[in-house]
Amino acid sequence: MNTRVVARAPGKLFVLGEYAVLDGCPAVVVAIDRTVEVSLELGSTGTTVRINSAVASAEFSTTAPPIEAGPLRFADAALRSAVSAFPEIAQRNAVVTIASRLDEQQGTKLGLGSSAAVTAAVVAAVFAAAGQDLTAGSCRDHLLCVALAAHRRVQGQLGSGADVAASVHGGLVLFRPREGMPQITPLRLPSHACLLAAWTGEPASTPDLVQRYRSAQNGSAAQRAAFVQGTRACVDDFVAGLARGSVSLSAVLANGHLLEQLAADLNLPLLTPRLQRLVSVARAEGAAAKISGAGGGDCGIAITRDEETARRVRAAWCAAGLHPLDLSISDQGVSVTFC
Numbered sequence: 001m002n003t004r005v006v007a008r009a010p011g012k013l014f015v016l017g018e019y020a021v022l023d024g025c026p027a028v029v030v031a032i033d034r035t036v037e038v039s040l041e042l043g044s045t046g047t048t049v050r051i052n053s054a055v056a057s058a059e060f061s062t063t064a065p066p067i068e069a070g071p072l073r074f075a076d077a078a079l080r081s082a083v084s085a086f087p088e089i090a091q092r093n094a095v096v097t098i099a100s101r102l103d104e105q106q107g108t109k110l111g112l113g114s115s116a117a118v119t120a121a122v123v124a125a126v127f128a129a130a131g132q133d134l135t136a137g138s139c140r141d142h143l144l145c146v147a148l149a150a151h152r153r154v155q156g157q158l159g160s161g162a163d164v165a166a167s168v169h170g171g172l173v174l175f176r177p178r179e180g181m182p183q184i185t186p187l188r189l190p191s192h193a194c195l196l197a198a199w200t201g202e203p204a205s206t207p208d209l210v211q212r213y214r215s216a217q218n219g220s221a222a223q224r225a226a227f228v229q230g231t232r233a234c235v236d237d238f239v240a241g242l243a244r245g246s247v248s249l250s251a252v253l254a255n256g257h258l259l260e261q262l263a264a265d266l267n268l269p270l271l272t273p274r275l276q277r278l279v280s281v282a283r284a285e286g287a288a289a290k291i292s293g294a295g296g297g298d299c300g301i302a303i304t305r306d307e308e309t310a311r312r313v314r315a316a317w318c319a320a321g322l323h324p325l326d327l328s329i330s331d332q333g334v335s336v337t338f339c
Contacts, residue, residue, distance in 0.1 A: 003042040005128045008035045009121035009334040011102040011112035012166035013197055013301055014292045016238055016255045017175070019213050019262065020231035021160040023224070024177050028187065028235060029162045030195065031170040033330040036117035038075075039097040039339075040125035046093035051075055053098035062090040073154050078119040081150040082126035085142075089126055096122065109203040110325070111298025116151060116163035120334045123147045124168075128336040143334070144168045145181060158210045170333030174239055187239065189329070193247040194310035195303055196287070199323040200274040202297030209268065209294040216266045223265040230258045249288035252303050256290025263295070270295030274322070281320050285312040299325070 010031040017027025047062045056071040068077045075098060083090045098121075102114040123146050124134060132139050147168060148161045162175040165184050176183040189195065216224055234255040241248035256279065263270035271279070275291060278300040282289035286309045287302035304310045314324045 003129055004339040005040045005125045005336055006339055007038045007040070007121040007125040007128065007334060007336045009038075009117040009124065009167040010035050010170055010330040010332070011114060011117050012163045013112065013195075013299065014162070015172070015195075015301065015303075016235050016252065017162070017231055018259060018291070018293060018295070019210075020228045021162055021175065021177060022158075022210065022214060023228045025228050025232045026174055026176045026235045026239075027160065027162045028172065028238060029166045029175055030172045031166045031330045031333060032112065032197075032327045034101045034112060034327055035330075036102060036114060036121050037099045038118070038121035038125050039095075039099075040122075040129055041095045041097075042089065042129055043093040043095070045091060047090060048093045049079065049096065050094070051079075051096045051098070054100070068154050074115045074118045074151065075122050077150040077154045078122035078147065079126065081146050081153075082123040085146055086126060086130035086132075089130055096125075098122075109298065110199050111204060111206075111293045113163040113167060113293075115154075116147075117167045119151045120147045120164060120167035123150065124334045124336055128338070134334070134336055140168060140333075141181065144184075148182075155207060155210075158207060158214060166333075168333050171331045172329060174235075187242050189242070190245050190247055192305055193303060194305075194307060195301065195329065196282070196310055196313055197292065197299050197301050197325045197327060198278050198282075198317045199299055199325055200272065200278055200297050201323060202272055202274055204294055204297035206294040206296075206298075209270070209296050212268055213266065216268075220266050223262070227258055227262045227265075231255060234258065247303060247305060249303060249305065252288035252290060253283075256288070259291055259295070268295075272297050275300055277320055278317065278322050281316045281322070282313045285309060285316050287313050289313075 021027040174185040238251040282302035289302040
C-alpha cells in the first residue's frame, strides 16, 4: 500500500544577529507564512528515489545516492540524513515532489531561507512516514538535529543553522548557538508592531558572503570582534524590550548600522545600491530598517510601531521601484499531513 505524506516548512527572515551569529552571538529570526511543500510518496518494495522540483529532477538508488551538489543538493542531503535515521524508508521506492513559494518564478532566489525550508520539510516527511510524532518535543528536537546536520554539511559547515531552526519551530525565536544543539527561545512581537520586508530584485550568494566574513582575520580581527560585541548588545536590548511588551526600534537600527560598518571595515559587498535604497527609504518614513540575512541583494526588513508608518513604507518602496513582499509571521513550524 502506498503512503503519501505532505510536509510544509516556513521560510525565514533574520531580524537581528546576521554574521555575528557565526561567532557565537545570539540571533533573532522569524518564520514567515510562505512555505516549501514536500510530498513524499512511498510505493512498493525497492530502492529507487525520484525527486521532482521546478528547477531540476533526478532519479537514483538509495544504494548509490548522488553527490550532494547542484540545485537539489539540500533535498539530497536531507533525504540521506533522514533515511539514515530511519533506514526502513530506504526499502521502498519513493517519489519526492518539491514546490516552493519562497522563490520567484523560474527559481529566482528571494533570500527567504528556501534551502533551510526544503531541508526541514524533507526530513519531516521522512520522520512522519517512519511513524514519528512531530508534535512531541523530543521528536522535533531530533528533527532539528538531523536537518541542521544535513544543511551544514552542504554548506561546508559555514552556516549558523538559525534559518533551519525557524523553519522547524516557527514563530519569532531567539537562537543561541551551541556545540551540537542550539538553544531556541520563543519570542513574540507586541500586537502594535509591524514587520515588513521587501525584495531588491537582485539574488545574492549567501555562501560566498559567509565565506568572506569567516575568512576575515589578522588585521580585521579587532573590527570583527567589536562588531560581534555590538551586535550582542543590540540583541539583548531587543529581547529585553519584548519582555516589557515593547519593540526596540533603536536596537534594530543600531544592528543595521553595525552591519553597514562591518561591510566598510571588511570590504564586504553587503549593501548593493538597491538594498541601500530599500533601507534608506524605509528609515526616511520613520521605520527601523536594515538588511536581512547575508545581504548583497535579496531582502531587507523594516519594523514599525504602527500600521500607518508601515503603509507609508510600503508605498515608498513601491515608488522607489522595490518589491514589498506580502507576508506575515508564521507561528507554526514544519507540519505534516497524510493524504
